Amino acid sequence: MKRFGAALLVIAMAAALAWAAGKVTVIHKKTSLRADKQFFAPALAEIPYKESLEALETQNGWIKVTYAGKTGWIHSSAVSGAVPAAEKKGGALSLFGGDDDKKNVAQEDVALAGKGFNEQVEKQYKQKNPNMNFAAVDEMEKITIPGDKLAAFVQQGGLEARSYEN
Amino acid sequence: MRTSAALITLILALAAPRAMALDMGDALLKAWEKKDAIVKTTKALRKGFQELSDEEEYYIGRAVAARILTDYKTVNDPAKTEYLNTAGQTLALYSTRPATFAGYHFRIIASGEVNAFAAPGGFIFVTTGLLAHVKSEDQLAAVLAHEIAHVTLKHGLGAIKSANLTQAFTILGTEAVKEYSSADLSALTTAFEGVINDVVNQLVVNGYSRTQEYDADQEAVRIAYKAGYNPSGLAEFLASLAAMTAGDSKELGFYKTHPPAGERKSKVESFITKKKLEGAPSQARDARFQARFM
Secondary structure: OHHHHHHHHHHHHHHHHHHOOOEEEEOOOEEEEEOOOOOOOOEEEEEEOOOEEEOOEEEOOEEEEEEOOEEEEEEHHHEEEOOOHHHHHOOOOOOOOOOOOOOOHHHHHHHHHOOOOOHHHHHHHHHHOOOOOHHHHHHHHOOOOOHHHHHHHHHHOOOOOOOOOO | OHHHHHHHHHHHHHHOHHHHHHHHHHHHHHHHHHHHHHHHHHOOOOOOHHHOOHHHHHHHHHHHHHHHHHHOOEOOOHHHHHHHHHHHHHHHOOOOOOOOOOOOEEEEEOOOOOOEEEEOOOEEEEEHHHHOOOOOHHHHHHHHHHHHHHHHOOOOHHHOOHHHHHHHHHHHHHOOOOOOOHHHHHHHHHHHHHHHHHHHHHHHHHOOOHHHHHHHHHHHHHHHHHHOOOOOHHHHHHHHHHHHHHHOOOOOHHHHHOOOHHHHHHHHHHHHHHHOOOOOOOHHHHHHHHHHHO
16 A cells, blocks of 8 residues: 555656746747657647747657647757756657757856847948858758658658667 | 555645646746756856857858858759758758757858868858769768768867957846947957857868867768768768879868878778678669769
């Protein structure tokens, strides 16, 4: 009976801890809310920069969140915030690795305060250096391959993901 | 007695699991936020390039890319560009930084020099001269993975002189407002210019240290292997470059900024043997590479 009670208590505690994962903030221009915990999973929505989200659960470097009424997974490398470090690191990420240990407090602080080298600094830099070819950089940034094309490329090329042990 | 206490706790937990979980969650969350607040107040000034945010890295990368694209013309070939980006963006997912602030982007630049550049944040350039020596998708993947590795290892940002970084961090550390005053913005832009010069000099003029190149080679092998490519692609590419240097060394770009290809090839082969990394060429990959580049 004692053991049964203790086991149930552990389960209740674990549930509470999972609930307490905390808030995360998107620190990239945007990040995809995915249907599953992998990059090739269908994107349910695009979450914009600085969006604050409740972390419902964390698994292997992926965080479960709800955005715009849809629940899915975002990769921890795209967020900063109150996710315990041990969870954020995710240990050995199952398929697609990600060292997310650089998303420190300074990162979040800089992002949220709008501090740092930003659009305003770039604008000033452009005024001082009008010959710099930023138009070509803007064009380059538009080149993004959708997830389904990447998945087809992987399949057609016989690219089977492998784990790497140090 | 202990059993009773445990049972009462259990009953309470079962009776109101959601409320209890919320209470415990709130307590833990508050503790975590309190810890964050303490760290924030004690960390007014950032110390090194590792503390640049992903957004700052992106703006540095954009300016470095703009400098490169001012000196080099891009090759406007949609089929090759899409292929390069599909391979590159796939490989990046297997790196230690699968995402950057605005993602990884790849562009072919017109130059006979055998060279490639990786600006911070994931702006990657490969010359037509280098592509002329690439013979398969596995070799191309190795080259792209090497450049991705420079981004993930933050080698470009590591070139920023501490004086420029300290100047910027001093202004940033004292400013809490979203809009800078004109004096601060002017000083910050001067520091930004210094930062861009440091990174461009490292990328284009001086090149990385031998250790950084060897580290990027090892990381490239890891990335390519994890993505399912033949890990020998890099050694094969370096072998063809080594053979080229033995004959004609007109294409100086790569050799100005990289250690000898023969040395790199030997180190890569030793690494692959030591780690027992296996892989094989693929007709499907060779065919789609040849359709675009041969």
